[in-house]
Amino acid sequence: MREKNVTIASSTLNLGAPFNEVIALSGLLPLYTSIGSRLPFFDNTLDIIHSTLFLDGWIGIELLQFVLFDWDRVLRPKGLVWIDRFFGHKEDMKLYLEEFNRLGYKPLLWRVVPKNDKLGDELFFSAVLEKPIRG
Numbered sequence: 001m002r003e004k005n006v007t008i009a010s011s012t013l014n015l016g017a018p019f020n021e022v023i024a025l026s027g028l029l030p031l032y033t034s035i036g037s038r039l040p041f042f043d044n045t046l047d048i049i050h051s052t053l054f055l056d057g058w059i060g061i062e063l064l065q066f067v068l069f070d071w072d073r074v075l076r077p078k079g080l081v082w083i084d085r086f087f088g089h090k091e092d093m094k095l096y097l098e099e100f101n102r103l104g105y106k107p108l109l110w111r112v113v114p115k116n117d118k119l120g121d122e123l124f125f126s127a128v129l130e131k132p133i134r135g
Contacts, residue, residue: 009041036063041074049075050082057088057096057122064099072103077133081105086125087115093123105129 010023011031020030033039035054049071059067071081081103088096093112108128115122 035059035067038070039074043073044076046074046079047076048080048082050084051086052084053087056086057092061095061099064096068099068103072131075131077131079131080108081127081129081131083125083127083129087122088125090121090123093125097125100125100127100129103129103131105131 009029009031011020011033020032023030031040075081083100086096097112106129108130110127110129111125113124113126114120115124
């Protein structure tokens with residue numbers, strides 16, 4: 001992406017494979033952070049945050065609040081949060097969706113659909129949300 005003057009930072013868990021090394025070999029900037037750490041960026045600097053199958057119903061509400069607060073901190077006004085296939089149990093999903101709503105972002109896409117690969121008691125949530133300009 002260097003030829004387009006774009007820097008993409010990516011973080012993944014090295015579970016059984018060297019995923020961060022693959023990220024670096026792809027010309028991207030690998031991040032070595034834990035989910036409970038603040039992102040190593042200044043306030044209002046990122047244009048987009050994308051999360052795929054990472055933040056899921058296995059995390060507690062307090063940790064989700066922390067992550068969303070930090071995303072809000074580093075995202076520029078009019079920037080996008082793209083949540084791709086966040087999943088959790090049906091009875092918990094309402095609580096998680098309330099946290100995403102609490103951001104006050106404009107929903108450009110908001111979908112909740114059944115996750116059909118297990119017992120049928122889980123849902124997928126995907127969304128593209130735009131951060132408002134705050135005065």
